Amino acid sequence: MSMTEASCLSPAISTHGKDRRGAWPYRFDIASDYASVAERWSALAREGSAFAFQGETWLASWYASLGCEPDVSPLPVTIVDARTGRDLMGLPLVRRNVHGLRVVEFADGGLTDYNAPILGQDAPIDPAGAARLWRTLRAHLPEADAVSFLKMPLTIGGRANPFALLPAARPSKLNGNILHVPGEWADWHWGLEKTFRKELERSARVFDKHPEARFLKVTQGDEAVRIFAELKRLQSARIRKQGLHYSLDDPGNERFYDDLLLSGLANGRTILTALTVGETLVAAMLGMADGRHFSMVRLATAGRAWNFCSPGRLIIERTMKTLHAEGFRAFDFTIGDYAYKRRLGATNVPLRELEIALTWRATPHVQIRNIKAKIRNSPRLMALVARLRRR
Secondary structure, eight states: OOOOOOOOSSSOEEEEEEOTTSSOEEEEEEOSSSTTTHHHHHHHHHHSBOOGGGSHHHHHHHHHHTTTSTTEEEEEEEEEETTTOOEEEEEEEEEEEETTEEEEEESOTTOOSOOOOEEOTTOOOSHHHHHHHHHHHHHHSOSOSEEEEEEEESEETTEEOGGGSSTTOEEEEEEEEEEEOOSOHHHHHHHSOHHHHHHHHHHHHHHHTSTTEEEEEEOOHHHHHHHHHHHHHHHHHHHHHTTOOOOTTSHHHHHHHHHHHHHHHHHTOEEEEEEEETTEEEEEEEEEEETTEEEEEEEEEOOGGGGGGOHHHHHHHHHHHHHHHTTOOEEEOOSOOOHHHHHTTOEEEEEEEEEEESSTTTHHHHHHHHHHHHHHTOHHHHHHHHHHHHO
């Protein structure tokens, strides 16, 4: 795992913040790279709450690959209780130039499904505490024109996400999808809608008729690299065939995923599964493991020639069954609202976003985005817009 990023900001600094009413003093430790906070944040996550997307494996690969691109400056912020010296929260942030504006955002770049802080045990998780934290954080961020926190879950490990509690936070147009299987696997299987369950069973029978049909949980580096390369090729071909923009094979993105694969396989945080028939890759899926929680990240199938056995649904079902036997109980389909997720039993996970202008230069941009979001989240306004378009 690469842990060395070029420093894109000044050396790490420490500032103190205090609510104007003196209610809660903070210290803000702002680092210049992820490596300097990795161990500290890992300890914070172990004692508190975090998603796999804010774990060391994901963040180390992200900052090493994307965190120092020409328009990006790493901005890892650790929030400390100045009275006790205890770390309260880790914020995996960057400052990025967007159309001439300096925007503070999470380490995302379109790749991170859920953006969230790492919550320590004493992090504020109520509206009043969140408001105090935001006021002081805003005052101590490096110079920027706007804050843009997108794709934020409402809760992190069952605890409230303080940034999603702020009055300015609005519903996102995206949502997560999660399936919990706390009991026996057979109970979940037989609890599926009958027609869908029969379809899954038929897909398995058809696939298994091939003498060389196999389901693999890949652990070896060379085999993983070969299968992942084919996953990337299949995914790229499918998206481009639809005439859609595809960016996952951009150099920075490709470096990130390649590093994530090998570093994560080594420590068990990255899981790669595949359906193969002989030397043919029928389907493959990459995901992140975090304790008993598995998050699906990338999936590709061999396309029309194998549609008769529904390889996408089949590899999801077999991956979940294998991981369930290993103790996993939460299966996160992440963002994207697709019918198969509902049919497999995933429930909707609402997300929030927070966009705030810090200077006059960003005010028009942020106001326009807020107005669009208000229209999008109002059925009445959406209906009005539809009527105007028809006219």
